[in-house]
Amino acid sequence: MENMTHKAPAPASEKSTVTVRLLLFAVLRDIAGCDERLLTIDEGTRAQDVWNSLRLAHPELQPYVTPPLTAVNMSYVPSDTVLREGDELAFIPPVAGG
Amino acid sequence: MSYLTDEAIDYGNLISTVMRESDGALAFFAGVVRDHHDGHSVQSIFYDAYREMAEKEIEAVVQEVRRRYRPVSIAVVHRLGLLRVGETSIAIACASPHRAEAFAACREVIDEIKNRVPIWKKEKSPQGEEWVGWQKSV
Numbered sequence: 001m002e003n004m005t006h007k008a009p010a011p012a013s014e015k016s017t018v019t020v021r022l023l024l025f026a027v028l029r030d031i032a033g034c035d036e037r038l039l040t041i042d043e044g045t046r047a048q049d050v051w052n053s054l055r056l057a058h059p060e061l062q063p064y065v066t067p068p069l070t071a072v073n074m075s076y077v078p079s080d081t082v083l084r085e086g087d088e089l090a091f092i093p094p095v096a097g098g
Numbered sequence: 099m100s101y102l103t104d105e106a107i108d109y110g111n112l113i114s115t116v117m118r119e120s121d122g123a124l125a126f127f128a129g130v131v132r133d134h135h136d137g138h139s140v141q142s143i144f145y146d147a148y149r150e151m152a153e154k155e156i157e158a159v160v161q162e163v164r165r166r167y168r169p170v171s172i173a174v175v176h177r178l179g180l181l182r183v184g185e186t187s188i189a190i191a192c193a194s195p196h197r198a199e200a201f202a203a204c205r206e207v208i209d210e211i212k213n214r215v216p217i218w219k220k221e222k223s224p225q226g227e228e229w230v231g232w233q234k235s236v
Binding site: 094096 | 129145146147148150151152154176187188208211212213214215216217218219220229230231232234235236
């Protein structure tokens with residue numbers, strides 16, 4: 001059993017962070033110029049927040065206000081999903097298989 | 099078994115994996131790179147995928163369709179990489195005792211794969227290269 005009394009909340013100045021792996025495919029890999037990035041983000045960051053930072057970093061993505069489909073750990077999830085330590089995040093542009 | 103390949107697709111090989119002695123029907127679908135799209139000519143298509151997730155999603159599609167059209171037997175292979183006009187990008191074989199289930203299953207597998215499996219294509223035409231569907235999705 002954890003002893004909760006010893007868990008003091010972190011001071012506001014020291015936000016907890018999580019590390020996630022962002023995978024980039026197809027058009028997004030071409031735009032970002034890489035196929036993978038390790039991101040250290042604040043705890044509570046949602047997938048769509050990561051999308052918004054990508055939009056800020058890459059002008060080609062500016063018009064794409066809504067993120068494409070979002071996958072976390074290889075399953076489709078809503079874009080407001082909060083990311084957790086070790087998650088594998090991927091934005092899925094319109095699929096065109098077949 | 100992998101649903102993705104970087105090699106040319108062998109139809110005969112795929113079909114041989116689904117046929118059972120109880121099957122009286124075989125439906126087969128192949129998706130082939132054609133020389134035009136939306137009014138312009140096409141020279142080649144580069145297929146990219148989120149491989150691990152694509153494998154998982156195709157498996158889910160196959161399981162769902164198999165449950166719906168039991169006792170259909172299903173095989174699927176999707177090719178990735180650079181494909182030229184006339185080359186096969188996907189092949190699906192569905193075998194069942196009677197034709198109705200085989201046809202229906204085959205159609206549903208291709209429709210669902212097109213709908214949700216993370217595979218993308220970059221089309222090369224004399225006008226340049228473009229990821230299909232991206233411009234229209236803004």
